[in-house]
Amino acid sequence: MKLWVPLAIGALVVPAALTAFGFSLYGQELQTALSASTESAVVESLMPVRDGAGRPHVQPVAVPVLPAHLAQQAVHDLFSSHHVKGVTFAPGTATLVGRGEAVRHALAGLLRTTTGSVTLVAHAWDGETVSHRCDALAGERAGLLRQYLTEQGVRGEITTRVVVDPVWGPPTDFGPQIDVLIS
Known part of the structure; x- marks a missing residue:
């Protein structure tokens, strides 16, 4: 088998895996952001973060404010x-x-x-x-x-x-x- 074949397969599989992982975590937000609808949607979401000890918790995402x-x-x-x-x-x-x-x-x-x-x-x-x-x-x-x-x-x-x-x-x-x- 040629040396470049595993690299080509990896180049296809890794982005697909990352995309699937992203949709599993942030599916609703991505679906709303990528929607073809012209209607604006409000998505209230929580962002997972880790504190100094490495324990995960969630905190609200700040909404940008317009002057x-x-x-x-x-x-x-x-x-x-x-x-x-x-x-x-x-x-x-x-x-x-x-x-x-x-x-x-x-x-x-x-x-x-x-x-x-x-x-x-x-x-x-x-x-x-x-x-x-x-x-x-x-x-x-x-x-x-x-x-x-x-x-x-x-x-x-x-x-x-x-x-x-x-x-x-x-x-x-x-x-x-x-x-x-x-x-």
Whole structure:
């Protein structure tokens, strides 16, 4: 047998064994990281470590924290990637429309990792409701988004502001939106 044959076999077997070992230890994390899904997933994990005496124990993995200015840029990038100006609602209702649900879900995942305080600026269009109480409708939308973010684990202060825009948006807009400011 040629001398290079065992080396070639070893070059194939060793990486496969290491890959199998990695999946046996960190299978869930790897499956989530390698998933084709565009939905962000939260994986709470514990990392095995050894103390000075060599005894294994587990400790929580630290979640990276985004400073406020980077989180604001990430929110802008999120909205741009979905081709929206904010979390969008159907005119005259507090119902999400267009990509509102996907944006809301991704926004919660992003805001869980920020250190800044969050301000939700809820827009309404003048004349959007029959009662002409657009400010109340915008406040309701902001309250629903704040409740959702809190339920999804966003910590810190979340304040709301209402803006009634004097004119309706262009026909390409899905509807009134909520902007997100991080400071």
